[in-house]
Amino acid sequence: xxxxxxxxxxxxxxxxxxxxxxxxxxxxxxxxxxxxxxxxxxxxxxxxxxxxxxxxxxxxxxxxxxxxxxxxxxxxxxxxxxxxxxxxxxxxxxxxxxxxxxxxxxxxxxxxxxxxxxxxxxxxxxxxxxxxxxxxxxxxxxxxxxxxxxxxxxxxxxxxxxxxxxxxxxxxxxxxxxxxxxxxxxxxxxxxxxxxxxxxxxxxxxxxxxxxxxxxxxxxxxxxxxxxxxxxxxxxxxxxxxxxxxxxxxxxxxxxxxxxxxxxxxxxxxxxxxxxxxxxxxxxxxxxxxxxxxxxxxxxxxxxxxxxxxxxxxxxxxxxxxxxxxxxxxxxxxxxxxxxxxxxxxxxxxxxxxxxxxxxxxxxxxxxxxxxxxxxxxxx
Amino acid sequence: xxxxxxxxxxxxxxxxxxxxxxxxxxxxxxxxxxxxxxxxxxxxxxxxxxxxxxxxxxxxxxxxxxxxxxxxxxxxxxxxxxxxxxxxxxxxxxxxxxxxxxxxxxxxxxxxxxxxxxxxxxxxxxxxxxxxxxxxxxxxxxxxxxxxxxxxxxxxxxxxxxxxxxxxxxxxxxxxxxxxxxxxxxxxxxxxxxxxxxxxxxxxxxxxxxxxxxxxxxxxxxxxxxxxxxxxxxxxxxxxxxxxxxxxxxxxxxxxxxxxxxxxxxxxxxxxxxxxxxxxxxxxxxxxxxxxxxxxxxxxxxxxxxxxxxxxxxxxxxxxxxxxxxxxxxxxxxxxxxxxxxxxxxxxxxxxxxxxxxxxxxxxxxxxxxxxxxxxxxxx
Numbered sequence: 001x002x003x004x005x006x007x008x009x010x011x012x013x014x015x016x017x018x019x020x021x022x023x024x025x026x027x028x029x030x031x032x033x034x035x036x037x038x039x040x041x042x043x044x045x046x047x048x049x050x051x052x053x054x055x056x057x058x059x060x061x062x063x064x065x066x067x068x069x070x071x072x073x074x075x076x077x078x079x080x081x082x083x084x085x086x087x088x089x090x091x092x093x094x095x096x097x098x099x100x101x102x103x104x105x106x107x108x109x110x111x112x113x114x115x116x117x118x119x120x121x122x123x124x125x126x127x128x129x130x131x132x133x134x135x136x137x138x139x140x141x142x143x144x145x146x147x148x149x150x151x152x153x154x155x156x157x158x159x160x161x162x163x164x165x166x167x168x169x170x171x172x173x174x175x176x177x178x179x180x181x182x183x184x185x186x187x188x189x190x191x192x193x194x195x196x197x198x199x200x201x202x203x204x205x206x207x208x209x210x211x212x213x214x215x216x217x218x219x220x221x222x223x224x225x226x227x228x229x230x231x232x233x234x235x236x237x238x239x240x241x242x243x244x245x246x247x248x249x250x251x252x253x254x255x256x257x258x259x260x261x262x263x264x265x266x267x268x269x270x271x272x273x274x275x276x277x278x279x280x281x282x283x284x285x286x287x288x289x290x291x292x293x294x295x296x297x298x299x300x301x302x303x304x305x306x307x308x309x310x311x312x313x314x315x316x317x318x319x320x321x322x323x324x325x326x327x328x329x330x331x332x333x334x335x336x337x338x339x340x341x342x343x344x345x346x347x348x349x350x351x352x353x354x355x356x357x358x359x360x361x362x363x364x365x366x367x368x369x370x371x372x373x374x375x376x377x378x379x380x
Numbered sequence: 381x382x383x384x385x386x387x388x389x390x391x392x393x394x395x396x397x398x399x400x401x402x403x404x405x406x407x408x409x410x411x412x413x414x415x416x417x418x419x420x421x422x423x424x425x426x427x428x429x430x431x432x433x434x435x436x437x438x439x440x441x442x443x444x445x446x447x448x449x450x451x452x453x454x455x456x457x458x459x460x461x462x463x464x465x466x467x468x469x470x471x472x473x474x475x476x477x478x479x480x481x482x483x484x485x486x487x488x489x490x491x492x493x494x495x496x497x498x499x500x501x502x503x504x505x506x507x508x509x510x511x512x513x514x515x516x517x518x519x520x521x522x523x524x525x526x527x528x529x530x531x532x533x534x535x536x537x538x539x540x541x542x543x544x545x546x547x548x549x550x551x552x553x554x555x556x557x558x559x560x561x562x563x564x565x566x567x568x569x570x571x572x573x574x575x576x577x578x579x580x581x582x583x584x585x586x587x588x589x590x591x592x593x594x595x596x597x598x599x600x601x602x603x604x605x606x607x608x609x610x611x612x613x614x615x616x617x618x619x620x621x622x623x624x625x626x627x628x629x630x631x632x633x634x635x636x637x638x639x640x641x642x643x644x645x646x647x648x649x650x651x652x653x654x655x656x657x658x659x660x661x662x663x664x665x666x667x668x669x670x671x672x673x674x675x676x677x678x679x680x681x682x683x684x685x686x687x688x689x690x691x692x693x694x695x696x697x698x699x700x701x702x703x704x705x706x707x708x709x710x711x712x713x714x715x716x717x718x719x720x721x722x723x724x725x726x727x728x729x730x731x732x733x734x735x736x737x738x739x740x741x742x743x744x745x746x747x748x749x750x751x752x753x754x755x756x757x758x759x760x
Contacts, residue, residue, distance in 0.1 A: 001395075001557075001617075001618050001621035001622060001625075002395065003393075003394060003395020003396065003398060004392075004394050004395065005391065005392065005393050005394070006391070006392040006394065007389075007390075007391035007392065008388070009387075009389045010387075011385065011386070011387035012384075012385065012386040012387065013383075013385050014383060014384050014385070014386065014637075015381075015382065015383020015384065016383065018383060177381075208618050208622075209621075209622065209625075210602050210605070210606070210618075210622045211598075211599070211602050211622045211625045211626045211629070212625075214598035214599070214601060214602050215595055215598045215599070215629075217598065218591075218594035218595050218597065218598040219591070219594070219595070221594060222590050222591050222594050225590070226590070237381075238381050238588050238590075241381035241589075241638075242381060242588075242589065242590045242591045245381075245589075245591045245592075245637065245638075246591045249591070249595075254634075257394075257625065258621075258625075
């Protein structure tokens with residue numbers, strides 16, 4: 001087993017009506033004014049916004065609001081919110097929404113202390129400080145509520161890049177699964193696929209950390225099972241809660257213990273999809289590429305994938321497990337090929353160029369440009 | 381699923397030679413002098429002591445040493461170390477050892493700020509402050525390296541009591557599994573049983589947190605499998621590492637998520653054993669009572685125990701699973717009855733009185749005095 005450091009200081013308050021504690025928690029931390037960051041308005045429908053405002057007001061915390069963060073959040077919006085936060089004198093950022101909103105809030109929190117926040121993403125400046133970050137999660141999947149990662153897209157340069165820093169762990173994240181009752185099932189499935197992909201990016205990286213492997217198998221099976229239950233009944237609170245907690249654990253450090261940092265090829269590939277087509281959701285881009293990636297690599301090293309076939313899909317054969325995995329994603333209504341994603345055949349070359357910014361991709365299974373070309377064909 | 385708060389701020393540095401970073405980490409935290417707390421000398425043999433001293437000296441951190449903490453650590457020793465730490469002006473406590481040493485260090489760290497540390501255990505004073513706690517773990521099992529609990533025995537009053545406070549999370553714990561290469565197998569098995577018992581105290585408490593249940597099943601299977609491997613080869617590093625990490629996760633908050641605080645009857649019962657017979661190890665006391673507890677309760681509510689039988693022991697029947705569990709513990713050389721522990725029949729009444737300080741025990745499955753009497757007979 002590889003050596004590792006594990007340190008996740010985020011406090012999670014999980015369950016119905018936990019948002020009522022938000023204001024008091026911020027007050028205890030000495031916060032007097034914050035900037036509330038949100039998306040396009042779903043939090044007005046799912047009840048999160050009203051609960052947040054009520055809690056802030058009861059605790060006497062002043063706030064300003066910045067709305068309009070989109071899926072695959074963009075750099076200009078981030079810069080706009082940084083300016084807003086600066087002008088207002090915010091002492092904390094408060095994200096109310098899903099992964100895009102939380103990622104934006106993290107970039108804002110750090111961006112206030114940098115010349116140009118994009119410099120942190122392109123590794124030109126190090127994050128050395130950030131405002132405290134509070135989140136109220138309304139869509140599970142990204143895991144951003146309990147990790148030190150943020151991802152922003154720079155449309156001008158066609159780059160969807162991420163940054164990692166210990167300063168951007170949320171101080172407190174509130175996860176009330178009932179806010180997700182009103183999500184369209186497609187979005188629940190997208191989030192589940194995102195969480196599944198986080199686990200799988202680590203899972204095949206190392207056969208020795210049995211503790212991590214068995215935990216990851218538990219998470220993969222539970223996330224799949226809970227998503228099935230939610231397809232039948234979106235208001236099944238227990239399934240929501242288990243899916244939400246499973247998704248948080250899928251990328252809070254636990255699933256990567258001893259896993260050499262994971263592979264992340266499929267994320268690199270998906271980021272090219274969505275940098276070119278921002279309407280492609282992260283979950284769906286991953287659903288289109290991940291089964292094909294397993295298929296492609298299992299021909300090279302079948303033994304590496306057999307444990308997954310057995311322990312997650314109860315199959316003795318990787319091809320049958322890939323088929324079961326893809327069928328499951330299809331049964332959830334997700335696209336499972338590039339064609340399904342409406343990517344045009346003549347875009348493949350451009351996508352390939354966008355992916356191959358380095359001679360190979362993949363932290364564990366190195367893929368050359370020829371490999372990735374073949375993989376894209378296989379996934380088409 | 382129950383609401384919960386999860387917040388574990390302990391930093392873990394895990395792997396071979398991680399102790400070399402100890403001094404630098406303490407220096408970064410502004411520590412100039414600390415008190416090193418240790419047991420009876422095993423850390424001189426397993427290499428931990430030399431590495432710790434070397435790292436402290438390289439970082440220029442001054443230290444004093446307090447040796448002699450025993451298994452089932454006692455109150456007078458704790459008070460003695462508090463006085464020593466005070467006199468020396470320690471700015472931090474550094475535990476080098478297993479759970480008893482770490483628990484003592486936690487009590488010392490908090491005790492410096494209390495009139496009488498025992499008051500915290502008997503709930504007469506609240507812990508509101510503590511010195512920063514650093515640990516170098518040399519025996520896995522207690523989970524104390526990554527949690528907020530400490531347990532001390534007061535021989536005068538025959539009380540083995542625990543205290544929990546957010547102020548006693550270690551700031552940093554170093555887990556180098558290779559320090560455990562020289563442990564007698566019996567001690568490895570004791571530690572494994574301790575970890576298994578932590579999971580089982582939570583596991584039966586609630587059927588709804590599927591995410592927690594599946595993770596706990598993964599941990600139970602992995603801890604058992606790794607202990608089997610270590611019985612064959614005590615120097616199997618990968619098995620040591622997986623057992624160590626599994627034992628840490630067994631009581632760092634994760635295994636109890638959504639589990640209503642767990643049951644803890646078996647711990648209450650074992651504490652009476654070891655308050656009366658301090659030579660009975662915690663792991664062995666639990667091995668003698670836990671299978672009988674499952675057997676006893678499964679007659680009352682068989683369905684609650686069936687999932688464990690299936691998912692951990694691959695048995696369709698609780699009795700067969702209990703038999704498999706007990707055989708496994710016997711194969712590790714652990715006592716699995718009160719008779720094996722050399723408890724005398726005429727001590728049972730005294731033990732019963734020591735256990736029943738409240739009308740019932742058990743957070744989930746309430747056991748009356750009559751129940752506990754029957755259980756002790758069943759386990760005899």
